[in-house]
Amino acid sequence: MAEAILGDHDQYSCSICLELLRDPVTIPCGHSYCMSCISECWNTNDQNAIYRCPQCRHAFDSKPPLNRSTILAEIMEKLRSTELQVSESNLAGPGEVACDFCAGEMIKAVKSCLECRASYCETHVQPHYNVPALRKHKLVKAAVIPVCPKHDKLLEVYCRTDQKCVCMHCLLDDHKGHDTVPSTTERKEKQIKLTHSQTKVKQTIQTKEKELQKMKMDITSHSDAAKKAVDNSKKVFSELVKLIEKKSLEVIEEIKAQEKADLDQGKMLQKKLEEEITGLKKREGVLEDLIQTDDNIQFLQNYESVSSSSGSDELPSFSFHPYCSFEDVSKLICDLTGRLETTCTQEISKTVNKVLDLSAKRPSSDIVVGDRVRVKQSVVTPTHKWGSVTHSSIGVVKKIQNDLLTVDFPEQRNWTGVISEMERVTSGGSVVADLSTKNGLMNIKVGDRVRVKPSITTPKHNWGRNVSHKSVGVVKDIKDDDSVVVDFPGHANWKGILTEMELVTKDEETGPSNLDSTIKVGDKVRVKPSVVTPTHKWGAVTHKSIGVVKKIQSDSLTADFPEQKNWTGIISEMEIVAGAGSGPESVFKIGDQVRVKPSVVTPTHKWGAVTHKSIGVVQKIHSSLESLIVDFPEHKKWTGLITEMELVTGAGLDDIKVGDRVRVKSSVITPKHNWGGHVTHKSVGVVKDIKSEDVIVDFPSHKGWKGILSEMELVNNSDADVLGSS
Known part of the structure; x- marks a missing residue:
């Protein structure tokens, strides 16, 4: 509702001050004004003055009374409070883009126009929706519009050579001759890659979440x-204690x-003895009385009866002889305690040892899942064989079960080994330094020349x-996580893993040798491998580019490269390419196997169906045009420049030999000798024979199949497993 009122803002404005009405008054013709504005307008001392409405010019004979419009005043108050609330909520905050047309406070912009190069709020963007000429403009979400710092023009083009956004003027200036595309095209391509990466990340997240859920x-x-x-142990031992207490009570009851x-x-016996003592005391009293008798006759008469019944010698002797000796019972209890203690100690120890035996299945070493490991140098052949792994291979522990572990090596995934045959590898790059060069790894450091x-x-x-x-590049940086940054001729700041790299010695570097002679006009030259970045930058040139010297001035030269004409360099940074001046016939000959150099982004005569991986046979050489005709499996009679091509040696054909597992390259649409049988790109066969450039392969669906070496590629075990499972 407030937005509707604000949308009709003009009808509530005073036509004199052009602001919202204050103390509104309505004159007889129906128009409303601020009381102060109309009063000032009609303020005059002329008695004959004619009072007119500023809008409709209606004349009044006398000055109309100015009475405040209460209802309109209330509407104005509500309108002002609503406008204040809306303006506060629409103020541009930190990091937000403000409208370029709002005066006073910074109102938050909602759209930016790429044509006008300005940002608009909800109110000021309306003309772009209503005015036909402005409807054609490109509106985007409010943002700071990037412009070229040099030409102050809109960035519309992406330079693939320098990997940056440029304006149309840059195409005629610093980026002339570069590989450029519209920003929308590059965005689509990169967005497809990002979407693919995002999909992979989502799948990985889902997999890891499942792993986490299962782990939980x-x-x-x-x-x-x-x-x-624990509860069972408490219960058993508690029952055992109760049993002992029960038996203890039984023993106690028996003792009692x-x-x-x-x-x-x-x-x-005590009672009998007391009775006898009582009887004897009575007889003692009788005897005492007789002894004290004074009358002799009475004494003598009673003597016989008293003396004869004395019987002191006839009384039995009493003594207490218990049937049970409690000293013996205590001894028995002590003996039982000793036996129970010994038994419990032995049996419980056995149980504890069995529990320890169960936990002994855990690896005896400190290797855990996630550790980086390698096969110990002392292990000649691992129990489960090498596969593609070597002593130099360093992998990550993926799973541990009993005394076995599963490791992901760069050379082989899901490799199985025995824990006792493995050793942990510390992180931080010291791993490589700890390994001697004779064991396969060099002490790689910044500045070294390396390759995968x-x-x-x-x-x-x-x-x-x-x-x-x-590809041979120069190590630019080594990180703590064993990652390495390398500048390759075709890819600067390439990221890899130390364990995946190897040092390249001067003897191992391929290509023509350097000449120490002085560079002169007409010589074929290239940038020295030791130069990371030329003084005048690379442009479209790389370490592999070979160009012709066109001009020499002081210590600089101008050269024409296939990738860039009139390239400027420093003589000390260049080297002559040996053998390059004897003509193209000395480089290639008919029948040679060739491919496009990795440094060539787009060949002069375009790709056609050919790619960097395509390997073809030279059919014809045009010396004057410095071009050649090549038959590729994907493209017959393809035309290319000699300077853009390179020879493919036997090593370039993956060193296929008899017994290897191979398949037809995915880049080959139809093999030279046709598919035959049920052979497809997914078919994996075994090389039976090699004759010159021909190869005989036994496929499961076609024995004795004939193909061309350049059309085939090696298949490792992991690839074969994947194909087999599919």
């Missing part, structure tokens, strides 16, 4: 099992029963642009 369940289950074992029996016997190991099928961070097994 396993941990919970393991914890529950431990609690259950024996005590009672013995005490009853003793009390009975031949055993690496795909580097962890992928190949990148124009990087291959033959």
